[in-house]
Amino acid sequence: MAREIDALHYSVILVTLAGAALVALSAAYFIVKYRSSRASAPEGADGERARATRSIPFRYELLALGLLFALFVGFWVVGFRQFVRLQVPPSDSLVIYVTAKQWMWTFVYPNGAASNGVLYVPMNRPVKLVMSSRDVIHSFFVPAFRAKKDVIPGQVTTVWFDARMVGEYPVFCAEYCGDGHSTMRAEVSVLSPSDYARALEQLPALRLSGPEYAEPALGTEAPRETTSLARVGERVAVMRGCMRCHTADGAPHIGPTWAGLFGSVVPLEGGGSVVVDEAYITESMMDPEVKLRAGFPPLMPAYQGLLGAAETGALIEYIRALRSAPTATRTSPLARKTNAALSLPSVSERALEAQSGGEQR
Ligand code: CUA
Numbered sequence: 036m037a038r039e040i041d042a043l044h045y046s047v048i049l050v051t052l053a054g055a056a057l058v059a060l061s062a063a064y065f066i067v068k069y070r071s072s073r074a075s076a077p078e079g080a081d082g083e084r085a086r087a088t089r090s091i092p093f094r095y096e097l098l099a100l101g102l103l104f105a106l107f108v109g110f111w112v113v114g115f116r117q118f119v120r121l122q123v124p125p126s127d128s129l130v131i132y133v134t135a136k137q138w139m140w141t142f143v144y145p146n147g148a149a150s151n152g153v154l155y156v157p158m159n160r161p162v163k164l165v166m167s168s169r170d171v172i173h174s175f176f177v178p179a180f181r182a183k184k185d186v187i188p189g190q191v192t193t194v195w196f197d198a199r200m201v202g203e204y205p206v207f208c209a210e211y212c213g214d215g216h217s218t219m220r221a222e223v224s225v226l227s228p229s230d231y232a233r234a235l236e237q238l239p240a241l242r243l244s245g246p247e248y249a250e251p252a253l254g255t256e257a258p259r260e261t262t263s264l265a266r267v268g269e270r271v272a273v274m275r276g277c278m279r280c281h282t283a284d285g286a287p288h289i290g291p292t293w294a295g296l297f298g299s300v301v302p303l304e305g306g307g308s309v310v311v312d313e314a315y316i317t318e319s320m321m322d323p324e325v326k327l328r329a330g331f332p333p334l335m336p337a338y339q340g341l342l343g344a345a346e347t348g349a350l351i352e353y354i355r356a357l358r359s360a361p362t363a364t365r366t367s368p369l370a371r372k373t374n375a376a377l378s379l380p381s382v383s384e385r386a387l388e389a390q391s392g393g394e395q396r
Pocket of ligand 1: 138172173174208209210211212213216217219
């Protein structure tokens with residue numbers, strides 16, 4: 036999109052430059068032509084000016100205004116179409132999760148691999164970045180792609196691009212975020228599809244923080260089985276207790292099922308509806324009662340500060356993977372096991388706990 040953005044940018048600059056030059060030249064012409072001179076008859080010059088003003092018909096003024104307005108609308112239409120294109124990633128985009136923190140960038144890929152400081156992407160493939168911050172507001176900026184978006188803690192923002200040339204492109208943080216702001220850099224490494232696949236193979240798998248996640252299967256040294264970020268998310272869901280209330284197979288439970296949830300439109304308590312996307316899922320994890328799904332009690336605890344950005348990304352990827360899960364026919368073995376192991380008292384305990392927390396608030 037860089038070419039189109041540049042084309043609009045420079046055409047706006049050139050048109051305004053031409054307009055300014057026209058005004059300046061006319062001004063210079065009138066200054067010379069109607070200059071006040073004691074040698075020539077002053078009243079005569081005044082009379083001439085008065086005649087000149089009167090002789091411009093009103094329709095020409097209308098025409099000039101109309102042309103200027105058309106120019107404005109033209110710029111707006113071109114700019115708005117580009118804006119929409121920038122905002123809406125193609126549905127077949129490769130999704131990569133970006134975590135910003137003071138002062139580094141971490142990237143998590145669909146296969147569960149992670150990298151720091153270098154974002155590997157395949158050439159000629161739309162890439163959608165789903166971004167969140169662990170601490171303060173940062174901004175992800177790749178000047179060469181004209182791609183820039185704020186990265187906000189507790190929220191998800193997205194930006195997308197389609198890199199056309201193999202190479203390395205610098206990434207900057209474009210929002211002042213503390214002492215190390217100017218050193219908060221990274222690099223987009225655009226690779227051919229085969230090089231991209233190779234690069235991902237060599238990357239270490241995502242390491243989740245906390246002792247409970249230190250499993251050898253995810254370690255750097257152990258050969259990675261066919262893992263994926265969705266699988267990591269499945270484990271996060273189990274370990275964080277999500278499956279006490281949610282199901283992955285469409286079975287009704289305390290909270291909404293995750294089967295077929297992603298991308299659907301759900302009604303909200305108090306009217307309205309919302310599309311279940313990365314942003315809504317993240318918001319619902321961090322502050323569940325902001326947009327409560329209709330028909331479900333406000334029992335879910337807020338996970339703000341409890342879930343890392345990488346875990347959040349993994350959970351989103353898991354819920355996304357369940358988007359086409361036929362409700363109540365396909366079952367996730369892990370989720371099924373958890374639900375089976377779940378004894379009813381612990382559910383109600385949990386619910387009561389959350390409820391009392393909610394009432395206190
Ligand atoms: Cu991060 Cu500036």
